Amino acid sequence: MDHKIRKSNQPVMSKTFFEELNSENVTGVAYKNINLKKAALAYFANIGNATIADMCKELNLSAPKVTTLLNDLIQDGLVKDYGKVESTGGRKPNLYGLVPDSAFFIGVDIKQNHLNLGLSDLQKNLISTVENLPYKLDNNKESLEQLCQHINQFITDLPVPREKILGIGINLSGRINYATGYSYSFFHFDEEPLSKIIESKVGIRVFLENDSRSMAYGEFCSDSVHGEKNVLFLNLDHGIGMGVLIDGKLYYGKSGYSGEFGHIPLFDNEIICHCGKKGCLETEASGWALVRMFRQKLDEGSSSLLSRRNMQPSEIGLQDIIHAANHDDVLAIELIAKIGENLGRGIALLINIFNPELVILGGSLAATEDYIRLPIKSAINKYSLSLVNNDTRLKISRLGERAGIIGACLLVRNKVLIS
Amino acid sequence: MDHKIRKSNQPVMSKTFFEELNSENVTGVAYKNINLKKAALAYFANIGNATIADMCKELNLSAPKVTTLLNDLIQDGLVKDYGKVESTGGRKPNLYGLVPDSAFFIGVDIKQNHLNLGLSDLQKNLISTVENLPYKLDNNKESLEQLCQHINQFITDLPVPREKILGIGINLSGRINYATGYSYSFFHFDEEPLSKIIESKVGIRVFLENDSRSMAYGEFCSDSVHGEKNVLFLNLDHGIGMGVLIDGKLYYGKSGYSGEFGHIPLFDNEIICHCGKKGCLETEASGWALVRMFRQKLDEGSSSLLSRRNMQPSEIGLQDIIHAANHDDVLAIELIAKIGENLGRGIALLINIFNPELVILGGSLAATEDYIRLPIKSAINKYSLSLVNNDTRLKISRLGERAGIIGACLLVRNKVLIS
DNA sequence: TATAGTTTTTAAATTTATTTATTTACTTTA
DNA sequence: TAAAGTAAATAAATAAATTTAAAAACTATA
Numbered sequence: 086m087d088h089k090i091r092k093s094n095q096p097v098m099s100k101t102f103f104e105e106l107n108s109e110n111v112t113g114v115a116y117k118n119i120n121l122k123k124a125a126l127a128y129f130a131n132i133g134n135a136t137i138a139d140m141c142k143e144l145n146l147s148a149p150k151v152t153t154l155l156n157d158l159i160q161d162g163l164v165k166d167y168g169k170v171e172s173t174g175g176r177k178p179n180l181y182g183l184v185p186d187s188a189f190f191i192g193v194d195i196k197q198n199h200l201n202l203g204l205s206d207l208q209k210n211l212i213s214t215v216e217n218l219p220y221k222l223d224n225n226k227e228s229l230e231q232l233c234q235h236i237n238q239f240i241t242d243l244p245v246p247r248e249k250i251l252g253i254g255i256n257l258s259g260r261i262n263y264a265t266g267y268s269y270s271f272f273h274f275d276e277e278p279l280s281k282i283i284e285s286k287v288g289i290r291v292f293l294e295n296d297s298r299s300m301a302y303g304e305f306c307s308d309s310v311h312g313e314k315n316v317l318f319l320n321l322d323h324g325i326g327m328g329v330l331i332d333g334k335l336y337y338g339k340s341g342y343s344g345e346f347g348h349i350p351l352f353d354n355e356i357i358c359h360c361g362k363k364g365c366l367e368t369e370a371s372g373w374a375l376v377r378m379f380r381q382k383l384d385e386g387s388s389s390l391l392s393r394r395n396m397q398p399s400e401i402g403l404q405d406i407i408h409a410a411n412h413d414d415v416l417a418i419e420l421i422a423k424i425g426e427n428l429g430r431g432i433a434l435l436i437n438i439f440n441p442e443l444v445i446l447g448g449s450l451a452a453t454e455d456y457i458r459l460p461i462k463s464a465i466n467k468y469s470l471s472l473v474n475n476d477t478r479l480k481i482s483r484l485g486e487r488a489g490i491i492g493a494c495l496l497v498r499n500k501v502l503i504s
Numbered sequence: 505m506d507h508k509i510r511k512s513n514q515p516v517m518s519k520t521f522f523e524e525l526n527s528e529n530v531t532g533v534a535y536k537n538i539n540l541k542k543a544a545l546a547y548f549a550n551i552g553n554a555t556i557a558d559m560c561k562e563l564n565l566s567a568p569k570v571t572t573l574l575n576d577l578i579q580d581g582l583v584k585d586y587g588k589v590e591s592t593g594g595r596k597p598n599l600y601g602l603v604p605d606s607a608f609f610i611g612v613d614i615k616q617n618h619l620n621l622g623l624s625d626l627q628k629n630l631i632s633t634v635e636n637l638p639y640k641l642d643n644n645k646e647s648l649e650q651l652c653q654h655i656n657q658f659i660t661d662l663p664v665p666r667e668k669i670l671g672i673g674i675n676l677s678g679r680i681n682y683a684t685g686y687s688y689s690f691f692h693f694d695e696e697p698l699s700k701i702i703e704s705k706v707g708i709r710v711f712l713e714n715d716s717r718s719m720a721y722g723e724f725c726s727d728s729v730h731g732e733k734n735v736l737f738l739n740l741d742h743g744i745g746m747g748v749l750i751d752g753k754l755y756y757g758k759s760g761y762s763g764e765f766g767h768i769p770l771f772d773n774e775i776i777c778h779c780g781k782k783g784c785l786e787t788e789a790s791g792w793a794l795v796r797m798f799r800q801k802l803d804e805g806s807s808s809l810l811s812r813r814n815m816q817p818s819e820i821g822l823q824d825i826i827h828a829a830n831h832d833d834v835l836a837i838e839l840i841a842k843i844g845e846n847l848g849r850g851i852a853l854l855i856n857i858f859n860p861e862l863v864i865l866g867g868s869l870a871a872t873e874d875y876i877r878l879p880i881k882s883a884i885n886k887y888s889l890s891l892v893n894n895d896t897r898l899k900i901s902r903l904g905e906r907a908g909i910i911g912a913c914l915l916v917r918n919k920v921l922i923s
Numbered sequence: 924t925a926t927a928g929t930t931t932t933t934a935a936a937t938t939t940a941t942t943t944a945t946t947t948a949c950t951t952t953a
Numbered sequence: 954t955a956a957a958g959t960a961a962a963t964a965a966a967t968a969a970a971t972t973t974a975a976a977a978a979c980t981a982t983a
Contacts, residue, residue, distance in 0.1 A: 345859075
């Protein structure tokens, strides 16, 4: 006769929240409690500190249940009591919220010629950053190895214990499948997904994301977005990237290839785009187009701050032109206006299709502020239905290049903790 | 001393589901149970019949809880036991599902010159329809009065008791705020929202929806859509309408004006669009454009089935051209191909932006099947990123004009029962 | 300053749901 | 055809949540 001793294998020690989070096949009350904890954390993360009464409304639970839930989270070290707060008459409620330094997240923003790294805490605070770290993004193993070394170096230099870092978010341009962790445009050497490869070299969970999408999320979580739930973010750099937020969530499309705004066929020209097609928006409205136009104008004899500094047309890059415009160079300003007008026609189309509440202009070209914004705005007025475009605000990014690392950090936080 | 008799006002009789549904300020367990019932109904409605075990997984509940939940719904008359079903060894489970004739919904599809009305049961079955009922949509009170009379006549002719009809969904073109029930393009005479006005004349709850969006939802719920969650529907009629489904839900945008695909600035022509702008897609790729081109060709001396029938160019309408194409008229086929090519360029752009799984072509022009589909397909290949468009299937609507009433019925079902 | 009125928090009672165990119904294999 | 195995449904036991009541902490007013 075999005697079943069922309970002997079950742990006696209570699990930490993160162990709970990763344990599979959890059902019944345990499963529900994990989800409630996630929901509570999501509320604190997205909306901020709250009283027990607030949480009751949000989670549709009774006060005693919320009390035990919060006590659990306090036990886990993720939440703490922030003391009493004013009331409208009657006993003052206690305010609860996240413990900022109970967990950390790293964001890595990979650009063509440099790297931005950042560390955020459990709240939205950027604790430390390393920006403009020289790094050349090439599609080979050495470049990947170097990337991992930079990340490892960044981590060891941090004043934070490695085990408190719950994840690393990496922004890369090109085609990325965020769900599987595969990158198709860069570092696609192995069978294994890129995220797993980096993970094994760094020892912390890694999540990949398309750069424009990550920036969009960073902007979306920043102070400049309030109640808006349908937001378009445009990453105006050499190319044109787009991140779309629908109902407060990043939109991916079937395989994560959505947002290829730069390659919509809007022009009837003969310029061959990077994608191989003709007439793409990018051929007339991108940083590349700006550089091409600028060089051509100089070749044709136009004058500019840059030509007067004896720069050869072929040496002039996008940053130089942006810099010149911000120093009142007439040629740069004129051409940026031209780019803005072309871009505005494209954005008008997006507004007709999406009826968004907000369009945010980011990327290096957005640093020219009104030089790019005003031509865009007037083109939008010209080309979109006034009824629809009156609904839409057009803003310049406040975060600038930091949108990338902030977005990366916040996306990892969501992936690790909440979803 | 006042003696509180708290419970004296509470009803002794148990409420029906619909009474529960509309009762406000419900909290605690009662609130949760209503939501669980809704979730169960939504499962049955969207996925189909299910066993207790299925519902346990879906709703994350224990078997006894699901049993009592289903018993409640059976008591309410909304669900019934469909008997035993095959098992993989072991006791056969019972299958539960909606009672089709426990509730009904009416869909009204208002076209320019006719009306389609339909009645669906609680499942997706169209019980009875009246199609192509002559009706002239004019923006005046008489036209509205007539509409209400038609709806009332339809209801009295039905073999279904009025009190079992839980709602009426009405499709109207133009600007509609589905949340408030206001229509801005038609019947905007009063302070009161149009939905309330019709409601008071018919005595059943009314919900308004944009016609293309309603059709999109009808198609989405039809058999032609399987796992796809990101779907674009194009309503190709005189104008070009679009309905967008994202993550299985209709997308509205900030004010419900999204999907103005017909008015994106894609052409560099001098044709003034209905919207007042130039260069809209509708000026080169819509039914109106087709009629214009066709008449022009006839004026220029081209020959067609229609001209040989001694029709004057100015008499020829869109339906005539579609009819001619389906009877192998060369001119009609050529011009539809031209329209398709132009449209394809626009759709290519949508594919780049949305990376959808499926694009469905509907509306009267879709009845020309491959005459319009193939030119569109080749233009998509030409103008969109191959990587992205390889992800996307292009289909002709199976429901045809019925998509409108089906979508209207299903949307009302959702609004009344589930959301 | 005492008292009535509010609101939060905690405690006790009660309801409700989950767990576990058992029964029922059926399939498969010996 | 009986026995063993599997899964569903139900019943009983248990755990967990809500509800109700009470206590605590504060404000406003007499």
